[in-house]
Amino acid sequence: MSNTPVTRKLAEWIVGLQPSDIPANVQSEGVRTFVNWLGCAIGGADHETADRAIAAFTPFSGSAQASVLGRTERFDVLHAALMNGITSHVLDYDDTHLKTIIHPAGPVASALMAVAEYQPVTGEDFLAALIVGVEVECRIGNCVYPDHYDRGWHITSTAGVFGAAAAVSRLLRLDVEQTVWALGIAATQSSGLREMFGTMCKSLHPGRAAQNGAAAAFMAAAGFDSSERSIEAPRGFANVLSTKQDYSEILDGLGSRWESALNSYKPFACGIVIHPTIDGCIQLRAGLGDAVADIEKVELVTHPLVLELTGKKTPRTGLESKFSVYHSAAVALLYGDGTPTAFTDEMATDPRVIALRDRVSAEARKDVDEDAVHITVTLKDGRRIEHHVEHAIGSIHRPLTDEELDAKFLGQAVRIIGEDKTRKLIALAWTLPRLSNVAEISAACAPASSKAA
């Protein structure tokens, strides 16, 4: 526990921050975070995970207040937040705060966008709320990482629900006391198990975090109270869900050190820890040419987390294949692909992929960085080709450029809403800070068959 009123001090910062207090580079990264999230939400819109969630909740949804981006269905604000949280994460193609492996935008932006269709929100307010929400979740993540994650919590949802609550609290203009309550209502709903990785529940997590975080803010606005010390109390979030608590990570340098500026964007549609392997295998493929067909074995030397998180030897579905470094290496060598098409049910059962996948082995070594890998390919004639990736593409050292983010967006959204709409939407999304009403964006995400306002 801490004698410092951590929750209250954080609430004071959430309430007091002015958009003009946010440095230009942090604002720019916030827009990149938004653009990347929007493309992912549309790209995941037709996944069967979303279909099934929509089928389950349609009978219970309220009025058509907000969009499922890239689909024709509209739901009440809370269910829309849920659905966009699911779709933006289901392809494992979103963003990553590398210090905590939190995927920050899903819980926060999904909640904000749904609220922004319910009450008018300017782009300036939206961006500030997004940055505040991401800052809150990443700082709470830093407070408990890595013990909390190691214990088995999916930190994107356990910390994400705080981010969503903080962000929506700003849009609702809650005062400090109400914001303390919103954080408390979020804390007591914090949940999500890593055991669910490879199943539909993984993307349910940021969906519920968005929905429950938004609900926490609406409840606090209605006077629903909570503990005043939900984060730091002896039986608060940090003590109950973690063995490590470093509250200085939450409060120190608020407003000067920006975790939200450290966000990164995935070039590949799978767990961030596989990225060096895919990056390296795609590079190797260029040199191998037709010799890819003559591979005897592939040996990887990786950071230990790679095998812990993505050690599935025989993935049966697309969702499971995202947690197989063996599958990922095989697809990257055979097809040069790490995008969503590399992780479909079809690809998981492709005989060529299975044959090569079974020739891939991996060794975990603590002296290998998380964004690095050593790859050795041995051909049937005995030749050995070695390759070292020092910093994978998409890492903080080799971030995606704005143009690469555009290409990633196009690759996801064209299939859903067509090229013309996608290009216009991308241009519009980059203007976020200057929009008078952010609902303009969600309207522009509707597929042709939709009559969404």
Place this chain on the structure above:
Amino acid sequence: MSNTPVTRKLAEWIVGLQPSDIPANVQSEGVRTFVNWLGCAIGGADHETADRAIAAFTPFSGSAQASVLGRTERFDVLHAALMNGITSHVLDYDDTHLKTIIHPAGPVASALMAVAEYQPVTGEDFLAALIVGVEVECRIGNCVYPDHYDRGWHITSTAGVFGAAAAVSRLLRLDVEQTVWALGIAATQSSGLREMFGTMCKSLHPGRAAQNGAAAAFMAAAGFDSSERSIEAPRGFANVLSTKQDYSEILDGLGSRWESALNSYKPFACGIVIHPTIDGCIQLRAGLGDAVADIEKVELVTHPLVLELTGKKTPRTGLESKFSVYHSAAVALLYGDGTPTAFTDEMATDPRVIALRDRVSAEARKDVDEDAVHITVTLKDGRRIEHHVEHAIGSIHRPLTDEELDAKFLGQAVRIIGEDKTRKLIALAWTLPRLSNVAEISAACAPASSKAA
């Protein structure tokens, strides 16, 4: 972890049990559980906690599918489950599985009743689902108690969400695989911090457990999948949320040993651990007569959990006063009351109560049982009166009779729906096993001003 497929075996039992497999005494206790829950849900219907939750969620609710019992508002099934979970627990007057301090009915019955207004359910099916749900949550509670509770989890909601999922899975006639998924979707939403005790979030917990458990079953019905081993996997519920895991508590004697038959019903509207003190003080009051005004001091010797849970010295609100053994002793001595009227905001600020409360001290001793207390009252003239409670009223050794449950129900519901309606409702509630459609009961809970169907 366990190599036994705990989750799957539990799902097989949930799916396979026939109502006729349930022994008569277990069925009888199930009806008592239901009657007690129904009275509590109506009794808490006009609490400001419910008012605020209703104000927050009304804009987002779906169509009027199910009732908030004892109120005129109707919500979609999931929000109705939430609200009835809140109202049935908000007075801390519900039921207790003493081995785990789970309050079993709230999460399960609140979910079932909302579903029973959405699709026709016979009394026999409802009762079997209720008993199965209570059995599942109490057994999962036994698996992790006490470590899980000691760590800071509000076990009524963390285990309750499984009970609600299991119960609704039965009403939806899910198969084994779908029931495994429902338990998994429940597991990954398991949450609720003891830090929230004394705030509105405490009763939010069983509300969310009911809502999320029901949602888990509807999602599984729509094909939304989850881990197959959500309870026992290395990163499943039991390992992540507890340091103790005894899976034999979940599986051993399923269908022959019935935890649901061990349910008990609170005679007093506060934490079960204060019950011996209130019971003893009410008995002492009878002997003291006017000398109550001359009390110099009151000394309690209690089980250690009493001070840990209910050690609030200066409660400021009715909700906080439920967590003050000092307040409870004072009100019992002054007014002979332990019902909801003993724990109002007015009573928490009553000058006579505050004056006597400050004269109460308590000592924790490990050799005192949880349902026992030693009380010594010293008067201003030096006289000392000692009293020992071996088993508090409401404990498994001194259970409330059916007539006492009726009186408790009357005491709660008359104020809300009038005496005539209450008496008819009580009579109807006891006929649960023979009803052709349980929705008849929720219709009979509507206050006069309601047009509920």
